[in-house]
Amino acid sequence: MDLIERYVAAVRRHLPKSANPDIVSELADNLRSQAEEREAQLGRALNEDEQAALLKPHGHPWLMASRYMPQQQLIGPALYPYYRQTLAIVVFWVVLPIILVGGAVTALYSDQPGQWLSRMLQSAWNGGIYSVGIVTIIFAVLEHERVKFTALENWNPMRLPKPSTGREIPRSETVIGLVFQLAFLIYWTKVIGLPNFILHGGEAVQYAAAPIWNQLYFPIVATVAVSVGVSLADLIRPWRTTAVSIVDIMVSIASLAIATIVLRESHFVTLLGGAEDAARLAQVEFWVNRSIWWTFAVIGAISAFMALNEMWHLARNRNGAAIRFA
Amino acid sequence: MDPNLFDTLRLELRRGSLTLAVLAQLRSEHYGYTLRKALADLGLDIDEGTLYPLLRRLESQELLTSEWREEGGRKKRFYKLSSDGRQVFKQLLAEWKAINASLDRII
Numbered sequence: 001m002d003l004i005e006r007y008v009a010a011v012r013r014h015l016p017k018s019a020n021p022d023i024v025s026e027l028a029d030n031l032r033s034q035a036e037e038r039e040a041q042l043g044r045a046l047n048e049d050e051q052a053a054l055l056k057p058h059g060h061p062w063l064m065a066s067r068y069m070p071q072q073q074l075i076g077p078a079l080y081p082y083y084r085q086t087l088a089i090v091v092f093w094v095v096l097p098i099i100l101v102g103g104a105v106t107a108l109y110s111d112q113p114g115q116w117l118s119r120m121l122q123s124a125w126n127g128g129i130y131s132v133g134i135v136t137i138i139f140a141v142l143e144h145e146r147v148k149f150t151a152l153e154n155w156n157p158m159r160l161p162k163p164s165t166g167r168e169i170p171r172s173e174t175v176i177g178l179v180f181q182l183a184f185l186i187y188w189t190k191v192i193g194l195p196n197f198i199l200h201g202g203e204a205v206q207y208a209a210a211p212i213w214n215q216l217y218f219p220i221v222a223t224v225a226v227s228v229g230v231s232l233a234d235l236i237r238p239w240r241t242t243a244v245s246i247v248d249i250m251v252s253i254a255s256l257a258i259a260t261i262v263l264r265e266s267h268f269v270t271l272l273g274g275a276e277d278a279a280r281l282a283q284v285e286f287w288v289n290r291s292i293w294w295t296f297a298v299i300g301a302i303s304a305f306m307a308l309n310e311m312w313h314l315a316r317n318r319n320g321a322a323i324r325f326a
Numbered sequence: 327m328d329p330n331l332f333d334t335l336r337l338e339l340r341r342g343s344l345t346l347a348v349l350a351q352l353r354s355e356h357y358g359y360t361l362r363k364a365l366a367d368l369g370l371d372i373d374e375g376t377l378y379p380l381l382r383r384l385e386s387q388e389l390l391t392s393e394w395r396e397e398g399g400r401k402k403r404f405y406k407l408s409s410d411g412r413q414v415f416k417q418l419l420a421e422w423k424a425i426n427a428s429l430d431r432i433i
Contacts, residue, residue: 022394023382026358026403030374033359059375067379 003051004031007061014065023068031055075139082149083139090135095127096175101182166240167313174238178231185224188217205281206272212265216258223254245314252307259300268292344372346422348380349407349415352390357402381405389414 008028015023034054035046046054058064075083102123230248234240240248262268269292271285347370351361362377384390389411394401407415 020382022403023378025401026378027374029357029400029402030359030362030378032400057373064375067375068382 003048003055004028004035007031007055007058010061011065014062015068019068027064031058073143074136075143079139079143079147079149083135086139087132087135090131091128092171095124095131097178099124099127101179166242166245166317168239169234171235171238174231174234178228178235181224181228181231185221185228188220188224205284208270208272210265210268210270212262212268216261219254219258223251223258226254227251240313240317242314242317245310249307249310249314252303252310255303256300256307259296259303262296263293263300266293343422344370344376344380345384346415346418347372348377348384349389349411349418352405352407352411353415355404355406357397357404359402361405384411 005028008024008031011027012024031054035051038050038054039046042050099120102120226247230244230251233244266289268289269285271281271288273281347365348361351364356364358374358378358381361381362372362374365372381390381392385392385405388408390405391408391411392403392405394403396402
């Protein structure tokens with residue numbers, strides 16, 4: 001068997017079973033015609049090196065066979081913009097929030113909270129690979145079936161959004177904030193069954209919440225829920241409108257008011273335990289209560305700063321607008 | 327500058343032109359090898375890895391017809407323009423002439 005026959009046989013092996021068998025016959029005939037022309041010039045049969053030189057420009061058999069495949073690209077230029085946009089939406093709006101919220105929940109409720117980072121990275125990797133893979137497969141099928149997307153062909157220029165004039169809020173910042181807000185809301189409303197204890201020296205210790213938490217339960221839920229709404233608005237339209245800024249200022253003022261009410265108290269939880277460990281429990285309880293007080297002091301300070309900061313941005317934007325249109 | 331940029335742009339420039347050249351040449355019947363030679367003699371080199379899949383694609387698009395016949399002791403596949411192919415060729419030729427005229431004015 002000469003090199004030309006071996007080349008043709010190799011191409012046949014790489015062609016799909018469904019390929020027309022005369023592809024190989026035609027290729028063989030072409031190669032034989034070239035060889036005969038060369039042999040006529042030389043006046044003798046081609047040796048193996050000369051056959052190899054003739055075959056080389058045709059490319060590797062696998063490459064030659066692949067050129068006969070009906071589909072030469074996984075996702076063509078017509079579908080590619082839709083594919084890319086879908087990937088961005090899936091990764092940014094589905095995978096990332098699930099990973100971040102999942103990570104926050106794991107950190108809060110896992111029996112091995114030290115592993116939250118590795119678990120989050122693992123779920124990020126799996127989620128990313130699966131979502132990109134699934135979207136790619138769907139678009140490859142659409143390309144194979146030659147589906148044409150026409151949804152954006154009838155777009156209306158009159159519906160183009162006005163250029164943003166408000167302060168830009170980075171989406172990364174919003175996502176991080178949203179994760180903490182949602183994690184806190186889940187914790188606070190106990191929707192996934194937070195056990196009624198804290199860890200102390202490796203042992204479970206029950207606690208009783210002070211009455212103030214019952215009084216503040218709904219104000220805190222409402223404040224965090226509205227702040228989730230502000231974050232979602234920032235996520236959808238990442239620049240501040242006057243309305244969103246005002247709601248954000250109100251959220252900060254509400255947080256400041258809650259912090260102020262909390263800071264009037266000094267006792268927030270009572271640890272429940274046996275009399276034999278009373279002295280130790282009392283010490284821990286003191287530090288837990290002190291920590292809660294300082295936490296709310298910091299929350300109050302941050303809320304005051306955020307309210308003032310947002311007011312300043314709002315005033316500056318309004319003055320800027322007045323100057324521009326004066 | 328990307329050293330492959332010229333090759334990429336050249337490939338893009340040639341891609342559509344090759345289809346037009348093949349359709350033009352197949353106004354008269356050819357088999358693959360003589361078609362390639364005829365194009366090369368007229369100054370348009372096209373490698374087999376491009377030509378044969380292109381012929382298959384044009385045939386599947388019903389722009390070409392083909393038949394196997396024996397010539398020189400071997401069976402060969404002869405291609406020629408179909409009636410649809412002649413119509414599309416005329417349209418493509420008019421388009422190409424218009425583009426060429428515009429480019430002449432622009433350049």
